[in-house]
Amino acid sequence: MALRELRLRENVAGDFFVDNTCIDCDLCRQIAPDTFSSFGDQSIVYRQPETPQQQFAALKALVTCPTASIGTEKHHSAREAVAAYPELVDGNVYFCGFASESSYGASSYLIVRPEGNVLVDSPRFASPLVKRIDEMGGVRTMFLTHRDDVADHEKWAGRFNAERIIHRDDATRSLASIEHLISGRDAVELDKELLAIPTPGHTRGHTVLLYRNRFLFSGDHLWWSEAYDALNASRSVCWYSWPEQTRSMERLLDYRFEWVLPGHGRRVHLSSSLMREQLEACVSRMKRLSRAAS
Numbered sequence: 001m002a003l004r005e006l007r008l009r010e011n012v013a014g015d016f017f018v019d020n021t022c023i024d025c026d027l028c029r030q031i032a033p034d035t036f037s038s039f040g041d042q043s044i045v046y047r048q049p050e051t052p053q054q055q056f057a058a059l060k061a062l063v064t065c066p067t068a069s070i071g072t073e074k075h076h077s078a079r080e081a082v083a084a085y086p087e088l089v090d091g092n093v094y095f096c097g098f099a100s101e102s103s104y105g106a107s108s109y110l111i112v113r114p115e116g117n118v119l120v121d122s123p124r125f126a127s128p129l130v131k132r133i134d135e136m137g138g139v140r141t142m143f144l145t146h147r148d149d150v151a152d153h154e155k156w157a158g159r160f161n162a163e164r165i166i167h168r169d170d171a172t173r174s175l176a177s178i179e180h181l182i183s184g185r186d187a188v189e190l191d192k193e194l195l196a197i198p199t200p201g202h203t204r205g206h207t208v209l210l211y212r213n214r215f216l217f218s219g220d221h222l223w224w225s226e227a228y229d230a231l232n233a234s235r236s237v238c239w240y241s242w243p244e245q246t247r248s249m250e251r252l253l254d255y256r257f258e259w260v261l262p263g264h265g266r267r268v269h270l271s272s273s274l275m276r277e278q279l280e281a282c283v284s285r286m287k288r289l290s291r292a293a294s
């Protein structure tokens with residue numbers, strides 16, 4: 001729980017506040033934009049929730065915050081906010097909330113399917129979320145986009161006897177025991193609806209997951225940037241190779257999708273033609289950046 005004595009000075013006066021342990025993961029600003037905003041490299045409360053809907057959103061942000069940096073002066077029951085997760089995104093795809101500090105507050109998602117649910121990247125192993133996912137059919141497969149967003153994967157896989165999938169190039173020592181290692185640069189059809197597409201760049205073994213040619217679970221390869229109002233990737237968080245990431249981005253032009261659901265950054269839903277335009281513009285920007293640097 002956030003500590004009153006660590007409350008950031010920049011918070012507006014009142015009930016909800018952020019303390020100085022915030023790691024700037026952005027999730028509270030996505031979940032409750034009427035309450036939280038950015039200040040430097042942290043979040044603050046810029047306006048206290050006024051309506052029941054705003055308070056509910058602020059409590060969902062509190063539940064999701066990976067570092068428990070959001071607090072309240074008054075007592076609130078978070079029961080309903082806890083029960084809100086997994087939260088429907090579209091169709092049978094859910095956002096898990098309950099982010100983990102060890103994956104720097106990355107978003108994770110659940111695909112609910114009769115043939116077995118898929119957990120994309122790892123949320124915090126929090127008992128209310130575990131119980132709810134169990135009620136929704138458990139987890140058959142855990143798809144890990146890359147080595148940074150694996151958080152509590154061992155606990156999730158152990159609890160549900162799930163098969164984990166990651167690219168061999170990201171299977172560092174602690175991930176070497178993962179059940180299914182993808183190799184090479186070619187896309188791998190996991191089943192008729194799920195395609196794993198290696199996208200080296202952010203990390204050497206980064207891989208995105210395309211579901212039903214509609215949902216792209218993009219990890220830290222690609223996201224919607226609020227600042228640029230565009231699909232984006234960032235050289236500053238490219239740990240392996242920017243030229244490789246640019247080539248990986250260009251290969252994504254071979255596919256159609258309407259949703260980009262990232263680990264970090266904003267989600268976006270566009271028509272597949274608009275998404276393609278956005279992707280082409282993103283590739284062009286990445287190439288320009290490469291040329292400017294050479």
Ligand code: SF4
Binds near residue numbers: 023070
């Ligand atoms: S969710 Fe928590 S860690 Fe993330 S930006 Fe908000 S206060 Fe900071």
